Amino acid sequence: MQELINITNKMQDKTILVIGDMVADVYVDGRISRISREAPVLILEKAGEKVVAGGAANVVANAAAMGAKVYALGVIGDDIYGEKLRNVLKDLEVHIEGLVRDKSRPTITKTRIIAGGRATVSQQIVRIDSESKEPLSKKVEAELLAKIDKILPKVDGIIMSDYGSGTITTNARKLITRFAGKKKLPSIVDSRYNIGDFEGVGYVKQNDSELGHFVGQQLNDVTDLIGASTKLLTKLNVDGVLITRGELGMSLFERNGAAHHIPVSDMSEVYDVSGAGDTCVAAFLLALATGAQPVLAAKIANYASGIAVRKLGTSTVSAVELISVLEHAR
Numbered sequence: 001m002q003e004l005i006n007i008t009n010k011m012q013d014k015t016i017l018v019i020g021d022m023v024a025d026v027y028v029d030g031r032i033s034r035i036s037r038e039a040p041v042l043i044l045e046k047a048g049e050k051v052v053a054g055g056a057a058n059v060v061a062n063a064a065a066m067g068a069k070v071y072a073l074g075v076i077g078d079d080i081y082g083e084k085l086r087n088v089l090k091d092l093e094v095h096i097e098g099l100v101r102d103k104s105r106p107t108i109t110k111t112r113i114i115a116g117g118r119a120t121v122s123q124q125i126v127r128i129d130s131e132s133k134e135p136l137s138k139k140v141e142a143e144l145l146a147k148i149d150k151i152l153p154k155v156d157g158i159i160m161s162d163y164g165s166g167t168i169t170t171n172a173r174k175l176i177t178r179f180a181g182k183k184k185l186p187s188i189v190d191s192r193y194n195i196g197d198f199e200g201v202g203y204v205k206q207n208d209s210e211l212g213h214f215v216g217q218q219l220n221d222v223t224d225l226i227g228a229s230t231k232l233l234t235k236l237n238v239d240g241v242l243i244t245r246g247e248l249g250m251s252l253f254e255r256n257g258a259a260h261h262i263p264v265s266d267m268s269e270v271y272d273v274s275g276a277g278d279t280c281v282a283a284f285l286l287a288l289a290t291g292a293q294p295v296l297a298a299k300i301a302n303y304a305s306g307i308a309v310r311k312l313g314t315s316t317v318s319a320v321e322l323i324s325v326l327e328h329a330r
Contacts, residue, residue, distance in 0.1 A: 007287050007300060015071070017154075019074060023085075029050075030115050055163045057072065075100045075167050102140045136166060141172070148175055158176055164193040186202050187285075203241070204236060233253055239294075242301070265302050279305050279308040284300070303325055
């Protein structure tokens with residue numbers, strides 16, 4: 001356990017790049033007033049609004065909370081939520097010069113309407129998403145590629161966080177993969193829908209549901225998991241595949257044939273899995289950037305994820321929290 005603590009301390013000296021779909025998670029708090037006369041729906045009196053980092057921006061926030069120096073690279077709109085997201089990341093002392101403003105598309109937002117009252121428990125009643133489905137323009141992509149080119153020589157590792165919104169273009173992916181391979185930089189991709197496009201990246205992170213979708217079958221047992229992970233590892237020609245498995249923990253499959261099954265670090269109640277995958281990839285990549293063995297990086301990521309799922313909403317895990325849990329486990 002002391003080895004994991006030592007690695008976590010070293011993570012705070014690393015510089016990484018996070019590129020992907022930057023999302024503003026908006027939480028609108030409403031107090032239940034009455035039932036509308038127009039339709040059988042609640043009327044809420046707006047009591048507050050909070051914007052937090054979501055999507056790839058949550059990976060950024062987690063890496064920053066763990067003490068890393070982070071460059072955020074992605075596309076935001078020329079709008080109020082783009083500015084609010086910039087300010088959230090600035091407050092975390094993140095380098096935001098890699099954020100490209102695109103006046104033709106809105107900042108990706110996921111707005112959650114939370115309803116509650118004095119005698120009721122607040123809960124989410126609806127989520128409203130806003131994003132452009134159009135590919136990046138050539139001009140915006142060129143600006144993004146120029147920023148990638150400028151930032152890459154400064155970093156110790158790279159995370160690609162693909163939520164399916166098109167920020168990580170084919171050209172961006174190739175540029176990053178070539179550079180990481182040439183410089184032997186650790187890299188990882190977490191792609192919700194397009195994992196098959198990321199051939200040659202260092203490591204791949206998927207949850208078991210996403211992996212099952214990739215291979216076109218339900219994963220009913222460990223044998224299915226091993227077969228599907230081996231197929232993904234071989235097809236993408238990567239160093240390793242990290243699979244999160246909910247209450248079953250994590251599994252890491254390496255290029256050399258090694259397989260590691262890591263049980264959950266804490267069996268206490270799970271409050272919210274939102275963003276836990278972002279915490280996982282941030283911790284795993286930062287540990288790799290210290291030179292840690294992949295299995296040790298996976299164990300650290302497992303502990304970090306265990307902290308994240310016990311928090312409500314999109315959240316981060318700090319180095320202090322992580323070290324405290326590791327100390328307690330020791």
